Amino acid sequence: MKVRFDRDVRRRWKSHAISVAALACVILALIPLASILVEAMIRGLGAVSPSFFVETQPAPCNPQVSAVCEQGGIANAIQGTLILVGIAAGISLPAGILTGIYVSEYGNNRIGRSVRFFTDIMTEIPSIVVGIFVYALLLELASLGWLDRRLVFSALSGSLALATIMVPIVARTSEEALKLVPTSTREAALALGIPKYRVTLRVVLSSARSGLITGGLLAVARASGETAPLIMTAFGNPFGFQGLTQPAEALPRIIFYYGISPFPNWQQLAWGAALVLVFIMLAISVVARLALRSRVARRGVVA
Known part of the structure; x- marks a missing residue:
């Protein structure tokens, strides 16, 4: 005992x-x-005020020299971030979901395995490499006369860089979401004589909808916090959005540049922009979590 x-x-x-x-x-x-x-x-919080969200970049100011420093705001960066990520999502979500559908439903062959391997590699490539690649590609096309030189540093080039980062993330998460749909669901639909493409579009995609939304939100969150590709492509703009062929500003970029500047008013804006970006990322993560929870709950499992 x-x-x-x-x-x-x-x-x-x-x-x-x-x-x-x-x-x-x-x-x-x-x-x-x-x-x-x-x-x-x-x-x-010290930088957040009503003007913080509606004004643009202030002039650099040193309080030891100037009596009053203009605070300014990050309206141009918020606007640019929404536009850049929105365009990138419009490009990457359809491309990534279609890639995930192919690999999951029709990719049991050498091409499918190659696509899966390529997306895995693309997911791990550093974002600065993506930015350099997009910049070099657009610059080469412009030097050949196939592209307007204004597009090398523009909102469109920044969106293309972000879309390049998002596509493999959306593709892999879409593939995994589609694989979670029970095989019996596909077989039941096929047994009714429904063509496979209709089964994929009407049954499989509908069953994996919340998983696809979650993957898309995760890709958006990743793109929203990227700095390096935008340094090489979007280039920055102290004013508001002026068109797809013009440079554009973004929150991660001003956090980097304002944070390392010697001007206190710019440093204060950098901290305020960082707080805004943190809350944006937190909101996206919460929405993605809620979408995942609802998906698991429908499958009869406690999240």
Whole structure:
């Protein structure tokens, strides 16, 4: 009895020790994230005001020289981010979903495996490489006279760079969402004599709708926070949106450039823009989580 009692005590102590170690690891993992959020809120809230969302980039100002520094705002960056990501989503979502459909439903062959391998590689490519590739491609086309040189640094080139990043993410998440649709659902529809393409469009896509939405939102969140491709393509614009062939501003870009500037009013705007971007990413993540939860709930599993 005593031996068994000792064994039970040791097992409980080991279980408690493992639980404490796991909790400590979770806390250590959350400390950097919490530090970023707290720092962004403390420094960013000081820049947030009604004018912050409606005014554009102020002139650089040093309070030691000038008596009053213009605060300005990030309206141009918010507008540019919405336009750039919106155009990129319009390009990448159809392309990525169609790629996912092909690989999942018709890709049991060498071409399908090659496409899957290519999308896996594209997902891991650094975003700065994508930006350089799009810039070099457009510059080469412009030098050959096949493209207007204004498009090299423009909102359209920035959108193309972001779309290039988003397509493989949407393709892989779409493929995984479609694979989760039970085979019996496909077989039941095919047994009724429905053509396979109709089964894919009407049955499979409908069953995987929430998974497709989740994948699209994750790709949008990824593109919204990208800085390097926009430095090489969108180039930045201190004014409002002036057309697809003109440079455009974005939140990640002004966070980078204003953050490293020596001017206090620009640094303050950078912290405010960082706070706005954090809340945008948080909102997208919450919506994606809710979409995933509803999908799991419909399958009869507790999320």
